[in-house]
Amino acid sequence: MVEATVAPAKVMANTSSVGELKAACDKGLKELLTARGYEEMHTHTDVKLVLGYIGVAFCAIDFAYSWKYPFDQTKWFSYISVSVYALVSALALVYSYVVQRDTFFVGYNKAKGHVVSAGSCTRRNEPTYRLTLTTRPIRGRQDPPVFNSKPVELRQPFTTWFYEDGEFASAKFNSDIEGAVEALLAKKAE
Amino acid sequence: MDFMTNAKKYGVRAILLQGLTFLSVLTSAFMIWKGLSLFTNSESPVVVVLSGSMEPAYYRGDILFLNNGYSPIEVGEVVVYKLKDKPIPIVHRVLKVHTQRETGEQFLLTKGDNNSADDRGLYNPGQLWIQRDEIIGRVKGYVPYAGMGTIWMNDYPQLKIGLLGTLCVLSLFSNE
Numbered sequence: 001m002v003e004a005t006v007a008p009a010k011v012m013a014n015t016s017s018v019g020e021l022k023a024a025c026d027k028g029l030k031e032l033l034t035a036r037g038y039e040e041m042h043t044h045t046d047v048k049l050v051l052g053y054i055g056v057a058f059c060a061i062d063f064a065y066s067w068k069y070p071f072d073q074t075k076w077f078s079y080i081s082v083s084v085y086a087l088v089s090a091l092a093l094v095y096s097y098v099v100q101r102d103t104f105f106v107g108y109n110k111a112k113g114h115v116v117s118a119g120s121c122t123r124r125n126e127p128t129y130r131l132t133l134t135t136r137p138i139r140g141r142q143d144p145p146v147f148n149s150k151p152v153e154l155r156q157p158f159t160t161w162f163y164e165d166g167e168f169a170s171a172k173f174n175s176d177i178e179g180a181v182e183a184l185l186a187k188k189a190e
Numbered sequence: 191m192d193f194m195t196n197a198k199k200y201g202v203r204a205i206l207l208q209g210l211t212f213l214s215v216l217t218s219a220f221m222i223w224k225g226l227s228l229f230t231n232s233e234s235p236v237v238v239v240l241s242g243s244m245e246p247a248y249y250r251g252d253i254l255f256l257n258n259g260y261s262p263i264e265v266g267e268v269v270v271y272k273l274k275d276k277p278i279p280i281v282h283r284v285l286k287v288h289t290q291r292e293t294g295e296q297f298l299l300t301k302g303d304n305n306s307a308d309d310r311g312l313y314n315p316g317q318l319w320i321q322r323d324e325i326i327g328r329v330k331g332y333v334p335y336a337g338m339g340t341i342w343m344n345d346y347p348q349l350k351i352g353l354l355g356t357l358c359v360l361s362l363f364s365n366e
Binding site: 042045046048049052053055056059062063066070071072075078079081082085086089 | 203206207210213214216217218220221224225227228232233323
Protein backbone atom coordinates (compact mmCIF):
# COMPACT_ATOMS: atom_id res chain seq x y z
CA MET A 1 0.00 0.00 0.00
CA VAL A 2 1.26 3.49 -0.72
CA GLU A 3 2.26 5.23 2.48
CA ALA A 4 0.29 8.45 2.87
CA THR A 5 1.87 11.36 4.69
CA VAL A 6 -0.81 11.46 7.39
CA ALA A 7 -2.11 7.90 7.84
CA PRO A 8 0.32 5.35 9.33
CA ALA A 9 -0.37 1.65 9.89
CA LYS A 10 -3.67 0.62 11.52
CA VAL A 11 -4.30 2.35 14.81
CA MET A 12 -6.23 0.17 17.19
CA ALA A 13 -7.93 1.16 20.41
CA ASN A 14 -9.83 -0.77 23.03
CA THR A 15 -13.40 0.38 22.44
CA SER A 16 -14.25 -0.18 26.10
CA SER A 17 -11.65 2.28 27.30
CA VAL A 18 -12.55 5.94 26.90
CA GLY A 19 -8.95 6.80 27.73
CA GLU A 20 -7.57 4.75 24.84
CA LEU A 21 -10.14 6.15 22.42
CA LYS A 22 -9.26 9.70 23.44
CA ALA A 23 -5.55 8.95 23.10
CA ALA A 24 -6.05 7.61 19.57
CA CYS A 25 -8.05 10.71 18.57
CA ASP A 26 -5.45 13.02 20.13
CA LYS A 27 -2.74 11.28 18.13
CA GLY A 28 -4.81 11.59 14.96
CA LEU A 29 -5.35 15.29 15.54
CA LYS A 30 -1.64 15.82 16.15
CA GLU A 31 -0.83 14.18 12.84
CA LEU A 32 -3.50 16.18 11.04
CA LEU A 33 -2.23 19.51 12.32
CA THR A 34 1.41 18.60 11.77
CA ALA A 35 0.60 17.68 8.18
CA ARG A 36 -1.06 21.07 7.75
CA GLY A 37 2.19 22.78 8.60
CA TYR A 38 1.96 23.38 12.35
CA GLU A 39 5.24 22.72 14.09
CA GLU A 40 4.78 21.43 17.63
CA MET A 41 5.63 23.77 20.50
CA HIS A 42 6.82 21.90 23.53
CA THR A 43 6.51 24.67 26.10
CA HIS A 44 4.18 22.80 28.47
CA THR A 45 6.32 19.68 28.42
CA ASP A 46 9.52 21.67 28.86
CA VAL A 47 8.24 23.56 31.89
CA LYS A 48 7.24 20.34 33.58
CA LEU A 49 10.52 18.66 32.67
CA VAL A 50 12.61 21.52 34.05
CA LEU A 51 10.63 21.70 37.28
CA GLY A 52 10.73 17.94 37.67
CA TYR A 53 14.44 17.57 37.15
CA ILE A 54 15.27 20.43 39.49
CA GLY A 55 13.47 18.45 42.17
CA VAL A 56 15.31 15.29 41.19
CA ALA A 57 18.67 17.08 41.31
CA PHE A 58 18.11 18.41 44.83
CA CYS A 59 16.88 15.00 45.89
CA ALA A 60 19.97 13.26 44.52
CA ILE A 61 22.38 15.72 46.14
CA ASP A 62 20.59 15.47 49.46
CA PHE A 63 20.58 11.69 49.30
CA ALA A 64 24.33 11.59 48.67
CA TYR A 65 25.10 14.19 51.34
CA SER A 66 22.99 12.60 54.07
CA TRP A 67 24.32 9.16 53.18
CA LYS A 68 27.89 10.22 53.77
CA TYR A 69 27.55 12.47 56.79
CA PRO A 70 25.49 12.15 60.00
CA PHE A 71 21.98 13.52 60.27
CA ASP A 72 22.65 16.53 62.48
CA GLN A 73 25.36 17.73 60.16
CA THR A 74 23.26 17.52 56.97
CA LYS A 75 19.99 18.75 58.45
CA TRP A 76 20.36 22.26 57.08
CA PHE A 77 20.62 21.08 53.48
CA SER A 78 17.72 18.66 53.93
CA TYR A 79 15.50 21.56 54.99
CA ILE A 80 16.44 23.38 51.80
CA SER A 81 15.97 20.41 49.49
CA VAL A 82 12.63 19.31 50.98
CA SER A 83 11.33 22.88 50.62
CA VAL A 84 12.59 23.17 47.05
CA TYR A 85 11.10 19.80 46.15
CA ALA A 86 7.72 20.71 47.66
CA LEU A 87 7.72 24.08 45.89
CA VAL A 88 8.73 22.63 42.54
CA SER A 89 6.13 19.86 42.76
CA ALA A 90 3.43 22.34 43.72
CA LEU A 91 4.39 24.62 40.81
CA ALA A 92 4.29 21.72 38.37
CA LEU A 93 0.86 20.68 39.65
CA VAL A 94 -0.51 24.23 39.43
CA TYR A 95 0.94 24.62 35.94
CA SER A 96 -0.66 21.38 34.84
CA TYR A 97 -4.09 22.26 36.20
CA VAL A 98 -4.26 25.99 35.55
CA VAL A 99 -2.12 26.72 32.49
CA GLN A 100 -2.03 23.48 30.53
CA ARG A 101 -5.47 22.05 31.45
CA ASP A 102 -6.66 19.75 28.65
CA THR A 103 -4.16 20.96 26.06
CA PHE A 104 -2.30 18.15 24.38
CA PHE A 105 -0.97 19.90 21.29
CA VAL A 106 0.30 23.40 20.67
CA GLY A 107 1.54 24.14 17.18
CA TYR A 108 2.80 27.27 15.51
CA ASN A 109 2.77 28.19 11.86
CA LYS A 110 5.53 30.69 11.27
CA ALA A 111 4.43 31.49 7.74
CA LYS A 112 0.86 32.33 8.71
CA GLY A 113 1.92 33.85 12.01
CA HIS A 114 -0.41 32.13 14.45
CA VAL A 115 -0.49 29.36 17.03
CA VAL A 116 -3.15 26.68 17.31
CA SER A 117 -3.80 24.86 20.59
CA ALA A 118 -5.86 21.71 20.83
CA GLY A 119 -7.32 20.43 24.06
CA SER A 120 -9.55 17.46 24.59
CA CYS A 121 -11.43 15.90 27.45
CA THR A 122 -13.93 13.17 28.09
CA ARG A 123 -16.52 12.60 30.75
CA ARG A 124 -16.62 9.45 32.82
CA ASN A 125 -18.50 6.60 31.09
CA GLU A 126 -19.49 8.91 28.25
CA PRO A 127 -17.99 7.95 24.88
CA THR A 128 -17.91 11.47 23.46
CA TYR A 129 -14.81 13.29 22.31
CA ARG A 130 -14.86 16.91 23.39
CA LEU A 131 -12.35 18.88 21.39
CA THR A 132 -11.51 22.55 21.89
CA LEU A 133 -9.40 24.41 19.35
CA THR A 134 -8.07 27.90 20.00
CA THR A 135 -5.78 30.14 18.06
CA ARG A 136 -3.75 33.21 18.85
CA PRO A 137 -1.13 35.26 17.00
CA ILE A 138 2.55 34.52 17.57
CA ARG A 139 4.15 36.96 19.92
CA GLY A 140 7.70 37.58 20.91
CA ARG A 141 7.03 36.94 24.59
CA GLN A 142 7.26 33.53 26.25
CA ASP A 143 4.19 31.80 27.65
CA PRO A 144 1.27 33.97 26.56
CA PRO A 145 -2.18 32.80 27.70
CA VAL A 146 -3.72 30.06 25.59
CA PHE A 147 -7.28 31.33 25.67
CA ASN A 148 -7.04 34.41 23.53
CA SER A 149 -9.73 34.08 20.88
CA LYS A 150 -13.12 32.45 20.92
CA PRO A 151 -12.49 28.69 20.84
CA VAL A 152 -14.05 26.27 18.39
CA GLU A 153 -15.63 23.28 20.11
CA LEU A 154 -16.36 19.95 18.59
CA ARG A 155 -18.34 17.26 20.35
CA GLN A 156 -18.73 13.95 18.61
CA PRO A 157 -19.24 10.39 19.82
CA PHE A 158 -16.28 8.09 19.38
CA THR A 159 -18.54 5.66 17.54
CA THR A 160 -18.35 7.79 14.42
CA TRP A 161 -14.59 7.32 14.08
CA PHE A 162 -13.95 3.74 15.19
CA TYR A 163 -14.83 0.42 13.66
CA GLU A 164 -16.37 -2.26 15.81
CA ASP A 165 -13.06 -4.06 16.22
CA GLY A 166 -11.40 -0.87 17.46
CA GLU A 167 -9.69 0.25 14.29
CA PHE A 168 -9.41 4.00 13.97
CA ALA A 169 -10.95 5.42 10.79
CA SER A 170 -8.49 8.25 10.30
CA ALA A 171 -9.92 9.35 6.95
CA LYS A 172 -13.35 10.04 8.47
CA PHE A 173 -11.73 11.62 11.51
CA ASN A 174 -9.61 13.92 9.36
CA SER A 175 -12.54 15.07 7.25
CA ASP A 176 -14.65 15.82 10.34
CA ILE A 177 -11.88 17.67 12.15
CA GLU A 178 -10.80 19.65 9.09
CA GLY A 179 -14.21 21.31 9.14
CA ALA A 180 -13.54 22.48 12.68
CA VAL A 181 -10.02 23.64 11.84
CA GLU A 182 -11.31 25.65 8.88
CA ALA A 183 -13.95 27.24 11.09
CA LEU A 184 -11.22 28.13 13.58
CA LEU A 185 -8.98 29.75 11.00
CA ALA A 186 -11.93 31.59 9.49
CA LYS A 187 -12.77 33.04 12.92
CA LYS A 188 -9.20 34.13 13.37
CA ALA A 189 -9.42 36.20 10.28
CA GLU A 190 -12.32 38.22 11.66
CA MET B 191 21.78 -0.48 23.06
CA ASP B 192 18.77 0.62 21.05
CA PHE B 193 18.57 3.82 23.07
CA MET B 194 19.50 5.88 19.99
CA THR B 195 16.81 4.26 17.86
CA ASN B 196 14.29 4.85 20.63
CA ALA B 197 15.47 8.44 20.96
CA LYS B 198 15.00 9.03 17.26
CA LYS B 199 11.61 7.34 17.21
CA TYR B 200 10.04 9.00 20.26
CA GLY B 201 12.21 12.06 20.67
CA VAL B 202 14.52 12.98 23.52
CA ARG B 203 11.63 14.68 25.30
CA ALA B 204 9.59 11.52 25.53
CA ILE B 205 12.55 9.64 27.00
CA LEU B 206 13.11 12.44 29.53
CA LEU B 207 9.43 12.38 30.44
CA GLN B 208 9.48 8.64 30.97
CA GLY B 209 12.62 9.02 33.04
CA LEU B 210 10.96 11.68 35.15
CA THR B 211 7.88 9.54 35.77
CA PHE B 212 10.12 6.71 36.91
CA LEU B 213 12.35 8.92 39.04
CA SER B 214 9.43 10.69 40.69
CA VAL B 215 8.46 7.40 42.36
CA LEU B 216 11.87 7.26 44.02
CA THR B 217 12.23 10.96 44.76
CA SER B 218 8.78 11.41 46.27
CA ALA B 219 9.32 8.41 48.55
CA PHE B 220 12.68 9.78 49.66
CA MET B 221 11.33 13.30 50.17
CA ILE B 222 8.40 12.09 52.27
CA TRP B 223 10.86 10.17 54.46
CA LYS B 224 13.18 13.19 54.73
CA GLY B 225 10.28 15.51 55.49
CA LEU B 226 9.10 13.25 58.30
CA SER B 227 12.68 12.98 59.50
CA LEU B 228 13.06 16.74 59.71
CA PHE B 229 9.65 17.13 61.36
CA THR B 230 10.57 14.72 64.13
CA ASN B 231 14.25 15.79 64.23
CA SER B 232 15.10 12.11 64.11
CA GLU B 233 17.42 10.43 61.59
CA SER B 234 15.03 7.47 61.45
CA PRO B 235 11.50 8.50 62.41
CA VAL B 236 9.97 5.06 61.82
CA VAL B 237 11.65 1.89 63.06
CA VAL B 238 10.72 -1.79 63.28
CA VAL B 239 11.18 -3.78 66.46
CA LEU B 240 13.54 -6.65 65.66
CA SER B 241 13.79 -8.50 68.98
CA GLY B 242 11.55 -9.46 71.83
CA SER B 243 13.54 -7.59 74.46
CA MET B 244 10.71 -5.10 75.13
CA GLU B 245 7.86 -7.57 75.57
CA PRO B 246 5.07 -7.28 76.62
CA ALA B 247 5.13 -3.65 75.51
CA TYR B 248 6.53 -4.10 72.00
CA TYR B 249 6.82 -7.31 70.05
CA ARG B 250 9.00 -8.27 67.12
CA GLY B 251 7.46 -6.79 64.00
CA ASP B 252 5.86 -3.73 65.59
CA ILE B 253 6.40 -0.36 63.94
CA LEU B 254 7.42 2.49 66.23
CA PHE B 255 7.05 6.21 65.52
CA LEU B 256 9.79 8.31 67.00
CA ASN B 257 10.16 11.92 67.99
CA ASN B 258 13.47 13.42 68.93
CA GLY B 259 12.45 16.62 70.68
CA TYR B 260 15.08 18.67 72.42
CA SER B 261 13.73 18.24 75.97
CA PRO B 262 15.89 16.18 78.37
CA ILE B 263 15.37 12.43 78.47
CA GLU B 264 13.59 11.18 81.58
CA VAL B 265 13.70 7.90 83.44
CA GLY B 266 11.03 5.49 82.24
CA GLU B 267 10.91 6.77 78.66
CA VAL B 268 11.29 4.19 75.93
CA VAL B 269 14.01 5.38 73.57
CA VAL B 270 15.69 4.13 70.42
CA TYR B 271 19.42 4.56 70.41
CA LYS B 272 22.20 3.72 68.01
CA LEU B 273 25.67 3.19 69.42
CA LYS B 274 28.61 4.69 67.58
CA ASP B 275 30.05 2.13 65.17
CA LYS B 276 27.10 -0.22 65.63
CA PRO B 277 24.67 -0.31 62.68
CA ILE B 278 21.49 -1.58 64.35
CA PRO B 279 19.44 0.73 66.58
CA ILE B 280 18.07 -0.67 69.84
CA VAL B 281 14.77 0.15 71.51
CA HIS B 282 14.88 -0.08 75.31
CA ARG B 283 13.69 1.79 78.36
CA VAL B 284 15.76 4.39 80.22
CA LEU B 285 16.68 3.20 83.71
CA LYS B 286 19.00 5.88 85.08
CA VAL B 287 19.79 9.45 84.07
CA HIS B 288 22.71 11.57 85.25
CA THR B 289 22.81 15.22 84.17
CA GLN B 290 25.90 17.43 84.28
CA ARG B 291 24.89 20.48 86.27
CA GLU B 292 26.81 23.04 84.23
CA THR B 293 26.42 21.78 80.67
CA GLY B 294 23.14 19.88 80.92
CA GLU B 295 24.85 16.93 79.26
CA GLN B 296 23.01 13.68 79.94
CA PHE B 297 24.36 10.19 80.67
CA LEU B 298 21.81 7.42 80.31
CA LEU B 299 21.55 3.77 81.26
CA THR B 300 19.01 1.60 79.45
CA LYS B 301 17.54 -1.87 79.83
CA GLY B 302 15.08 -3.93 77.84
CA ASP B 303 11.90 -4.72 79.81
CA ASN B 304 12.20 -8.37 78.91
CA ASN B 305 15.94 -8.63 79.62
CA SER B 306 17.36 -9.71 82.92
CA ALA B 307 20.39 -7.41 82.83
CA ASP B 308 20.88 -3.78 81.87
CA ASP B 309 22.40 -2.81 78.51
CA ARG B 310 26.01 -2.38 79.63
CA GLY B 311 26.70 -5.70 77.93
CA LEU B 312 25.52 -4.21 74.64
CA TYR B 313 27.42 -0.93 74.84
CA ASN B 314 30.82 -0.44 73.27
CA PRO B 315 33.74 -1.85 75.29
CA GLY B 316 34.45 0.47 78.20
CA GLN B 317 31.23 2.42 77.70
CA LEU B 318 29.07 2.61 80.82
CA TRP B 319 26.59 5.27 79.75
CA ILE B 320 25.09 6.40 76.49
CA GLN B 321 25.07 10.03 75.41
CA ARG B 322 22.13 12.12 74.33
CA ASP B 323 23.39 12.32 70.78
CA GLU B 324 23.30 8.54 70.46
CA ILE B 325 19.53 8.66 70.96
CA ILE B 326 17.58 8.60 67.71
CA GLY B 327 14.28 9.40 69.39
CA ARG B 328 11.61 8.62 71.93
CA VAL B 329 8.79 6.25 71.08
CA LYS B 330 5.63 8.28 70.57
CA GLY B 331 3.33 5.71 69.00
CA TYR B 332 3.25 2.23 67.54
CA VAL B 333 1.41 -0.03 65.12
CA PRO B 334 1.50 -3.73 66.02
CA TYR B 335 2.64 -6.32 63.44
CA ALA B 336 2.85 -3.69 60.68
CA GLY B 337 6.58 -4.18 60.38
CA MET B 338 6.57 -7.89 59.61
CA GLY B 339 7.00 -7.03 55.91
CA THR B 340 10.24 -5.20 56.67
CA ILE B 341 11.52 -8.14 58.68
CA TRP B 342 10.81 -10.50 55.80
CA MET B 343 12.49 -8.12 53.37
CA ASN B 344 15.57 -8.01 55.60
CA ASP B 345 15.68 -11.76 55.86
CA TYR B 346 15.13 -12.13 52.12
CA PRO B 347 16.67 -9.13 50.34
CA GLN B 348 15.34 -10.31 46.99
CA LEU B 349 11.90 -9.22 48.20
CA LYS B 350 13.06 -5.62 48.70
CA ILE B 351 14.58 -5.38 45.23
CA GLY B 352 11.55 -7.09 43.74
CA LEU B 353 9.12 -4.67 45.36
CA LEU B 354 10.99 -1.54 44.33
CA GLY B 355 11.51 -2.92 40.85
CA THR B 356 7.81 -3.69 40.49
CA LEU B 357 6.86 -0.16 41.57
CA CYS B 358 9.19 1.40 39.03
CA VAL B 359 8.11 -0.87 36.21
CA LEU B 360 4.44 -0.20 36.96
CA SER B 361 5.07 3.54 36.84
CA LEU B 362 6.59 3.13 33.37
CA PHE B 363 3.42 1.52 32.11
CA SER B 364 1.02 4.15 33.40
CA ASN B 365 -0.44 6.34 30.69
CA GLU B 366 -0.63 10.01 31.49
